[in-house]
Amino acid sequence: MKKNIRKASTTRRIALITGASSGLGYEFAKQLDLESSIDEIWLVARREHRLEALAEELTHQARVLACDVTDPAWQKHLIKILSTENIQIDTLINSAGMGKKGSVEEIGLANNSYMVDLNCKALTEICSICIPYMAENSRILNVSSTASFLPQPRFAVYAATKAYILSYTRALDKELKPRKITVTAVCPNPMETEFFCHTGQPEEISALKKIGLEDVGKVARKALRRSKRKKDISLQSMTSHLIRLISRIFPHPFVLWIEKKIGL
Numbered sequence: 001m002k003k004n005i006r007k008a009s010t011t012r013r014i015a016l017i018t019g020a021s022s023g024l025g026y027e028f029a030k031q032l033d034l035e036s037s038i039d040e041i042w043l044v045a046r047r048e049h050r051l052e053a054l055a056e057e058l059t060h061q062a063r064v065l066a067c068d069v070t071d072p073a074w075q076k077h078l079i080k081i082l083s084t085e086n087i088q089i090d091t092l093i094n095s096a097g098m099g100k101k102g103s104v105e106e107i108g109l110a111n112n113s114y115m116v117d118l119n120c121k122a123l124t125e126i127c128s129i130c131i132p133y134m135a136e137n138s139r140i141l142n143v144s145s146t147a148s149f150l151p152q153p154r155f156a157v158y159a160a161t162k163a164y165i166l167s168y169t170r171a172l173d174k175e176l177k178p179r180k181i182t183v184t185a186v187c188p189n190p191m192e193t194e195f196f197c198h199t200g201q202p203e204e205i206s207a208l209k210k211i212g213l214e215d216v217g218k219v220a221r222k223a224l225r226r227s228k229r230k231k232d233i234s235l236q237s238m239t240s241h242l243i244r245l246i247s248r249i250f251p252h253p254f255v256l257w258i259e260k261k262i263g264l
C-alpha cells in the first residue's frame with residue numbers, strides 16, 4: 001500500500017492517538033487517515049498486534065507505540081522521542097480509558113485507583129508532554145463522556161474521572177487560546193465497543209442505555225469537525241444534549257433520585 005512519506009529533514013506533522021487498538025480510538029485513526037494535514041499517525045495502546053494490523057490498513061505512515069500509558073517508563077520514552085526527532089504534534093487524541101461498574105466498595109482499591117490513573121493522570125501527563133511540541137492550529141481531543149454531566153452511583157469513580165476530563169479540557173482550551181491550540185472534550189453516550197467487556201458487568205448495556213446508543217463512527221467524525229471549528233466540547237446526539245440540559249436545569253439530588261427510580 002502507498003504511504004505518504006516526507007523527507008526526514010523536514011518537520012513531520014504527527015497525529016498521536018491513545019486507545020487506538022479498538023473502539024473510538026481506532027475510528028479516530030481511520031478518519032484522520034483521510035486528512036492531508038498530517039504526515040504520520042502514531043498509534044498507542046497495549047495490544048501491539050492490533051496496532052500493527054491498523055498501521056497496515058492506514059495510507060499514512062504509521063508508528064506503533066505499544067505500551068500501558070500509565071507506565072512512567074513509557075512516558076519517559078515518549079519524551080525522548082519528542083525531544084530528539086524533528087516533529088510537531090498536529091493532533092493529540094486521548095481515547096484510552098476504562099470504566100468499572102458497581103459500588104465503590106465492590107470495585108475495590110486497585111480498580112478504583114487504576115481508573116483514576118488511566119482516565120485522569122495519564123491523560124493529563126500526556127497533554128503536558130505533548131503541548132510543548134504543538135504549534136498554531138494544532139488540536140487536542142480528550143475523550144470524556146455524558147457520564148461527566150452527573151454523579152452516577154454504581155459508576156461513581158468512572159463518572160467522576162470523566163467530569164475531571166471535561167473540566168480540565170475546557171480550562172486547558174482557554175489557556176491555550178493565545179497559542180491558537182484547540183482542546184475539545186468529546187462526550188459520547190454509550191457506544192457499542194469493547195468498553196462494556198471491561199466494565200465487569202457486560203450485561204449492563206441495558207435496554208435503557210441502548211435507547212441512547214451512539215454510532216462510534218459518527219462520534220469520531222463529529223468530534224473532529226467540532227475541533228476544526230475550535231469548539232471545546234463535542235456531543236453527537238440529541239440524547240446527549242438532553243442529558244446535558246437536564247443536568248443543568250434540575251438540582252442534582254432530584255436527578256439522582258430519578259436515576260435510582262429508572263434503574264440507571
Ligand SMILES: NC(=O)c1ccc[n+]([C@@H]2O[C@H](COP(=O)([O-])OP(=O)(O)OC[C@H]3O[C@@H](n4cnc5c(N)ncnc54)[C@H](OP(=O)(O)O)[C@@H]3O)[C@@H](O)[C@H]2O)c1
Nearest residue numbers: 019021022023024046047068069096097190191193194195
Ligand atoms: N463505549 C462507551 O459506551 C463509551 C461512552 C462514553 C465514553 N467512552 C470513552 O471512550 C474512550 C474509548 O473507549 P471505547 O468505547 O473505544 O472502549 P474500548 O474499545 O475498550 O477502547 C479502549 C481503548 O483504550 C486502550 N487502553 C485501555 N487501557 C489502556 C492502558 N492502560 N494503556 C494504553 N491503552 C489502554 C485499549 O487498548 P488496549 O487494551 O490494547 O490497551 C483500547 O484501545 C474511553 O475513554 C471511554 O471511557 C466510552
